[in-house]
Structures are given as C-alpha cells and as structure tokens.
Amino acid sequence: MIYLYQRVLYKRGLFLLEGGFLTVKQPYNTTIYNTALYLRLSRDDELQGESGSIQTQRMMLRQYAAEHGLTVVDEYIDDGWSGTNFERPSFQRMIDDIEDGKINCVVTKDLSRLGRNYILTGQYTEIYFPSKGVRYIAINDNVDTINGESELAPFLNILNEMHARQTSKKVKAAMHTRFANGAHYGAYAPLGYVKDPDKKGHLLIDPETRWIVEKIFDLAVHGRGAASITRILVEEKVPTPGWLNYERYGTFANIYAGAPAEKAYAWTIAQVKSILKEETYIGHSVHNKQSNISFKNKKKVRKPQEEWYRVENTHEAIISEEVFQKSSGADCKQTQATEEWHNADIFRAGKMCGLRMVIGLWRKQPEQKSLCTLPLQ
Numbered sequence: 494m495i496y497l498y499q500r501v502l503y504k505r506g507l508f509l510l511e512g513g514f515l516t517v518k519q520p521y522n523t524t525i526y527n528t529a530l531y532l533r534l535s536r537d538d539e540l541q542g543e544s545g546s547i548q549t550q551r552m553m554l555r556q557y558a559a560e561h562g563l564t565v566v567d568e569y570i571d572d573g574w575s576g577t578n579f580e581r582p583s584f585q586r587m588i589d590d591i592e593d594g595k596i597n598c599v600v601t602k603d604l605s606r607l608g609r610n611y612i613l614t615g616q617y618t619e620i621y622f623p624s625k626g627v628r629y630i631a632i633n634d635n636v637d638t639i640n641g642e643s644e645l646a647p648f649l650n651i652l653n654e655m656h657a658r659q660t661s662k663k664v665k666a667a668m669h670t671r672f673a674n675g676a677h678y679g680a681y682a683p684l685g686y687v688k689d690p691d692k693k694g695h696l697l698i699d700p701e702t703r704w705i706v707e708k709i710f711d712l713a714v715h716g717r718g719a720a721s722i723t724r725i726l727v728e729e730k731v732p733t734p735g736w737l738n739y740e741r742y743g744t745f746a747n748i749y750a751g752a753p754a755e756k757a758y759a760w761t762i763a764q765v766k767s768i769l770k771e772e773t774y775i776g777h778s779v780h781n782k783q784s785n786i787s788f789k790n791k792k793k794v795r796k797p798q799e800e801w802y803r804v805e806n807t808h809e810a811i812i813s814e815e816v817f818q819k820s821s822g823a824d825c826k827q828t829q830a831t832e833e834w835h836n837a838d839i840f841r842a843g844k845m846c847g848l849r850m851v852i853g854l855w856r857k858q859p860e861q862k863s864l865c866t867l868p869l870q
Contacts, residue, residue: 526598526628528563529587530554533571533606547572550602557600557632566596576609591625603633676778677807681744683773684734685811696773696808703811705731709768710812713820719765726760733760772803775817776810779803 532550547570558565567590571581590596599622601607607629608614622629622638629638676694685706689695708731712722732740736757739749749756772779780802812820 524597526563527566527596528558528598528600529590529596530558530565530568531584531587531599531601531606532568533574533576533581533584533601535573535575550606553602553632554600557630563598563600566590576605576607579608579610579613591627597626598628598630600630600632602631604631604636607631677773678780681734681738683771684737684768685774686808698809698811702737706768706774706811709765710774710816710820713769714816719762719769722765723760723762726765727758730758731760732757733764769820772817773808774810774812775814776808777803777805778807 530551532547532554534547534550551568554568555565557563567587569583569587571583574581574584587596587599591599599607604614604618607617618629618636618638621627630636677688677696678694682688682696682699685699685703686696687699689697709722709726712725717725735745736749738744739746768774
C-alpha cells in the first residue's frame with residue numbers, strides 16, 4: 494500500500510527517486526520576489542470617476558501578492574499625482590529602493606498607474622526594469638515580464654497617454670470658462686484678501702492684512718523704489734504673505750517651522766515688485782499669465798499679454814486706479830544716466846531705490862560719477 498502511494502506521488506512530480514529514497518522535488522523557479530506595491534491616483538482620475546481609489550488598489554494588490562507568493566517589502570503611494578509626471582515622490586523612492594537592491598518586483602493595478610507618458614512608461618517597463626532584474630506586473634492588463642515582453646503593452650501605453658491628453662484639454666476648457674467669469678482659482682488668496690466661504694472663486698478684503706498692501710503702495714507713491722520698500726518692511730518686521738499663510742493654515746511648514754524669528758518678515762524685492770504690478774488690488778482678475786509647456790511637461794512658461802484673461806471689477810479693490818498707476822514704475826526708480834547728470838542727482842536716485850551705487854570716472858570728464866547698479870530699462 495505504501496509502495497502504491499509512493500508511485501502516485503512520483504507520477505505527479507512531487508517526489509524524485511534518488512538512490513532508492515524519495516526526495517521532495519523543488520520548483521523550477523525558486524526566486525524570492527521582494528515586491529513593491531505601487532499605487533497612484535490623480536485628481537483628474539477622481540474627476541473622471543475612475544473606480545481605482547487608493548483603497549481599492551491596495552486591496553487588489555495585496556490580494557494578488559498573497560495569492561502568488563510575493564513578499565511585500567513596502568507600499569509606494571502617490572495620491573494626487575499626474576501619470577505624466579515621473580518625479581512623483583513615492584515613485585522616486587521606489588526607484589531608489591530598486592537601485593539599492595531592496596526590490597526585484599513591482600506590481601500595479603494596470604499600466605496607467607505606472608504612468609500615462611507612453612515613452613517614459615515604455616522605457617521603465619522595457620529597458621529600466623529588465624536591466625535591473627526587476628519583474629513587472631500590471632494585473633488588469635495581464636502584463637507579467639516573467640512571461641516575456643507583452644506585444645499589447647505599447648498600444649496600451651499609447652491609449653493611456655491619449656486619455657491624459659483628452660483630460661488635459663477638458664480641464665483647460667473648464668478653467669477658461671471660469672476665467673472668463675472672473676473667478677479666482679489660486680491655491681491661496683493674494684495678500685490683503687481671503688477666499689469667500691459662500692462663493693467659490695470670489696475674493697473678500699481681509700481686514701487684518703489689507704494695511705500691508707496699502708503701506709506698500711503708499712511708499713511707492715511717495716517715491717520709494719522696490720528695494721527701499723523691501724528694506725522698510727524688513728526693518729519694521731512686517732509679516733510676509735508666506736508667514737501669514739503658515740500661521741493661519743499651517744502651509745509652508747517646511748520653510749517656517751522651527752525657523753529663526755526673522756524668517757517671518759524676510760521680504761524680497763521680487764515680492765514687492767509683484768505686488769506693485771498685481772491688478773487684483775484694483776479689483777480686476779487677470780488669468781492665464783503662465784501655463785505648462787504641455788500636458789507632459791509641467792514646467793511653467795510666461796504667456797504674452799495678449800493671451801491673458803482680464804476681467805474687470807470682479808471684487809472690491811484695495812487700491813484706487815490712480816494710486817496704482819502712480820506706483821506702477823516704482824519697481825525701478827532709476828533716472829536715465831547721461832553725461833549731464835550731477836553727483837547730487839545720482840545719489841538722490843540711490844536713496845530713492847535703496848540699491849548700492851558705484852563710483853567711476855567719466856570718460857570725457859575727469860571728475861567722478863556715481864552710477865546705479867540696476868540695468869537701464
């Protein structure tokens with residue numbers, strides 16, 4: 494009876510007969526897969542109603558790993574990140590772990606979770622992962638590199654990118670409609686304003702901070718340049734917009750948490766110039782000043798003024814049109830340098846803008862001349 498039982502096991506391939514003894518037959522592939530479960534969900538995916546929430550992805554990936562004997566090392570989650578951007582923090586952390594030899598298998602729900610840029614996604618699945626000995630599995634797309642290259646994967650990557658392209662177009666069209674209605678859709682309200690809790694996209698004057706805006710424009714009207722205004726704000730310890738947001742909402746904690754006290758009023762000339770040029774303070778909304786290079790490349794580029802969206806009288810103004818126009822040139826209170834200038838005039842200009850002066854000899858005249866260090870505009 495024992496002999497018959499042994500013969501059955503032998504025929505099923507579970508044992509090998511070696512020297513009259515039965516031994517356990519080892520599986521052909523004994524590789525231990527230290528696995529990364531990668532999860533991603535962008536805001537656009539949520540708007541499209543995709544049934545791929547982070548929780549759903551996590552359940553699917555954990556179940557697959559358990560059923561296929563994969564050793565889960567860690568879960569890498571990029572929530573709110575576009576698939577066209579491969580600089581996602583958790584994705585880069587996963588790549589670092591691959592480089593350190595901690596990971597030799599990556600599992601995603603499908604190829605679109607890895608990315609929606611078909612060129613970069615293909616580079617990772619067809620070049621980078623194989624070069625590092627990493628097995629890649631996309632569950633819903635039936636992709637498993639242990640079975641060789643998938644002929645369907647490149648076409649799926651193209652379709653995933655087309656989806657991202659169409660989503661980008663829809664989002665832009667919706668934003669243009671909102672811009673035309675004069676709505677404000679920045680992450681934060683400009684200094685001197687707060688977001689209207691009852692009307693999305695509408696700004697209300699902030700009584701606690703409007704004085705800062707009024708002070709900056711008043712100094713400009715009275716002849717102060719951007720550098721001089723910056724110095725005064727620092728000396729008088731006027732809080733910056735970033736510090737105010739940190740105090741109110743806890744944002745920019747990486748900059749202000751534990752920072753020295755003077756960080757709260759570390760104004761820059763660029764900030765002052767930006768405020769002096771901002772039409773928001775005369776009640777207008779101006780949008781589309783900059784945009785991404787493309788739906789793949791998120792680098793911001795400045796748009797020409799003719800492509801801006803300008804809608805007037807969308808909210809209450811803090812500064813009058815007259816004050817705004819008088820202050821518009823305060824970012825560089827610089828007099829044209831000519832041979833007729835006198836030293837007194839130049840030093841007076843230096844005091845006005847607050848920048849350092851340099852002393853030099855004028856070619857046609859032996860006396861010294863003082864010149865502003867700012868380039869002429």
